[in-house]
Amino acid sequence: MADVSPAWTDDDFEGLADVLEAYRRHADEISAEVAAGRGAQVPRVRGSFGVSEFAAAIRARDIGPLIAAVEAAVPELVREDVPLEAIVQELARLTGPLHKSFAADYADDPVRLARAFRTYGKLRDAIAVAAATAYAKRRVEALQEEQRRILRQLSTPVIQVWEDILVMPLIGVVDSVRARQMMEQLLTRITELGSRIVILDVTGVPTVDTEVANHFIRTMKAARLVGARTILVGISPQVALTLVRLDVGLEGLETYSDLRSGLERAFALLGYRIDRPGAAAS
Amino acid sequence: MSVPLVEIGRTLVISLPGELPDADVALLETSVLERLKGRRFTGVLIDLTAVDVVDSYLGRTIRDLAALSALMGARTVVTGISPAVAITLVELGLDLPRVRTELNLERGLAWLSRTDRT
Numbered sequence: 552m553a554d555v556s557p558a559w560t561d562d563d564f565e566g567l568a569d570v571l572e573a574y575r576r577h578a579d580e581i582s583a584e585v586a587a588g589r590g591a592q593v594p595r596v597r598g599s600f601g602v603s604e605f606a607a608a609i610r611a612r613d614i615g616p617l618i619a620a621v622e623a624a625v626p627e628l629v630r631e632d633v634p635l636e637a638i639v640q641e642l643a644r645l646t647g648p649l650h651k652s653f654a655a656d657y658a659d660d661p662v663r664l665a666r667a668f669r670t671y672g673k674l675r676d677a678i679a680v681a682a683a684t685a686y687a688k689r690r691v692e693a694l695q696e697e698q699r700r701i702l703r704q705l706s707t708p709v710i711q712v713w714e715d716i717l718v719m720p721l722i723g724v725v726d727s728v729r730a731r732q733m734m735e736q737l738l739t740r741i742t743e744l745g746s747r748i749v750i751l752d753v754t755g756v757p758t759v760d761t762e763v764a765n766h767f768i769r770t771m772k773a774a775r776l777v778g779a780r781t782i783l784v785g786i787s788p789q790v791a792l793t794l795v796r797l798d799v800g801l802e803g804l805e806t807y808s809d810l811r812s813g814l815e816r817a818f819a820l821l822g823y824r825i826d827r828p829g830a831a832a833s
Numbered sequence: 834m835s836v837p838l839v840e841i842g843r844t845l846v847i848s849l850p851g852e853l854p855d856a857d858v859a860l861l862e863t864s865v866l867e868r869l870k871g872r873r874f875t876g877v878l879i880d881l882t883a884v885d886v887v888d889s890y891l892g893r894t895i896r897d898l899a900a901l902s903a904l905m906g907a908r909t910v911v912t913g914i915s916p917a918v919a920i921t922l923v924e925l926g927l928d929l930p931r932v933r934t935e936l937n938l939e940r941g942l943a944w945l946s947r948t949d950r951t
Contacts, residue, residue, distance in 0.1 A: 738916030745936055772928040776919035778912070778936030 557673070559614055566670030567609050569656075569663060570649070575602065577652035584648040589641070614674065618681045625685035629693060635686050642679055646671075707733040709740040715747040716817050717779070718810070722755035730766040734773060741779045748817045749774050752810050754785030761797050771804055780820070781805070784813035836861055838868055844876035844945055845869065845907070846938075847898070851883040858894050865898060869905045876945035877902035880938050882913030892927035899932040909933065912941035 574581060608617045628638060649671060657664035707729065710718045719737055737749065751767065753759075759767075771781040783806045786794070807813040818825060836857060839846040845868055847861075869877070879898060881887075887895075895911065902909045910933040914922070922928055935941040 734920065735916060738919055742916060742936065745940075747936075769923050772930075773916075773919040773923045776911075776914045776922055776928060776934050777916060778914075778934055778940060 559612070559673075561612065562666065563670050563673065564609050564612050566666040567605075567674060569667045570653070570671045570674075571602070571605055571609060573652040573656045573667065574649060576656065577648070581645070581648040581652060585644045588644045588647075614677065618677060621678050621681045622685040625682060626689050629686060629689040635683060638682055638686065639679060642675060642682070646675065707736050709737055711740075711744055711746065712750075712814070713817075713823075715745070715821055716750065716814070717741065717744070717746045717748070718750045718752060718814075720752040720755060720810075724758075725756060725763045725766065727762060727766070730763065730770075734766075734770050737770065738773055738777055741774060741777050746779050748820060749779050749781045750810065750813045750817060751781055751783050752785045752813070753783065753790065754787070754810065756785075756790065757787075759790050759793055764794055764797060768804065782807060782813045782816055784808070784810050836864070838865065840874075841942070843874050844878055844942065845874045845902075846878045846880060848880045848882075849884050849895075851885055853884075853891065855890060858891055861894060862898060862901065866901065866905075869902060869907065874902075874905075874907045877907045877909045878938070878941045878945065879909070879911045880913045880941070881911065881915075881918060882938065884913075884918060885915065887918050887921050887925075889925050889927070892922055892925050896927050896929055896932070899929060903931075908945055910935055910941040910944055912936065912938050 604617060604620060608614050625638075650668065653664055653667040653671075657667055708720065710720075712718045717737070717740060719733065721733070725733075740746065741749065751770065753767075756763075767783065771783075774781050781804070783804050785808075786806060805816070807816055815825070836850065836853070837848050839848065845865070847865060865877075868874075877899075879895060881895070884891075899909045899911060911929060912935045914934065933944060935944055
């Protein structure tokens, strides 16, 4: 912000003091006019700075805290879905009534009147720039958060396919962040549902490295600690080759070629029998 | 001794409390051994339901307790491990490979009674 906003001189602050004085003298008319301009349907933008903060900034000869207060108020407005136009309009609504008050108070002193106009414009610009910049920044952050959340859910679904059986299909590249998330999500689901068997389906994983292979093993170990047995399915020939070349210890990991065989194994372990009455007769 | 040792039939249930000072952890092994001595327990169940956090000391103690009771001839099962505790134990390399684990106390007892009959 400092690189675009012009420096504030003592004269500017004298001007701001006049602005504040005029505002104080005409506060009732100004707020009435602002309210009239606002209408009923426009969301109320709560004042991010009060008269006392304004006065303090003039005394301290520093508008920094005022700008910081504006920036600090913006995330709340973004959260409440107040559009940027509403914020800028709210700021603009103040201009007309304030200008009228300057004209009324400083008509006999043209230099003072001009200075009040000029410094108020300068302050309004600074606040508008700060608000718009903070708004854009916050919006981008909110969007990114939302995207990350959706991606997390999409990339690591845990499906209860049957009583006691969970399937976790892995799709795409597994990195350590995703690996950690999927482990946490899987363990939470196991404890919530009391699942006994987890089928880890890696059909959609194109390649693995040592880290990912070790992650499969860690997941299996952690799942066992919360009382579930892991079946690994869908290892492609390429992945199998890599695992052998890497010499990753997959001992003790129960593996099946595809999801169907894994599911059959899970049913067998739980004592289910798949039966189609009448199928043999036909 | 702040760790309750409860006998259910011929099973000794060790319920670890959420907060366990190191001094009590140190006493745990000897007091469990005392209990196992003489009486013929067929099962030992170590329940961690109340435990939210483990460190390497507690983790090793759990592993050693399980190994001890197995050596003393009792079927041993660890139950009630939370996701966070499971992740920590795996990261510490204390994933109890030779010990039976079950989701909760109920399933642990069920497993013990199943293995009892055979």
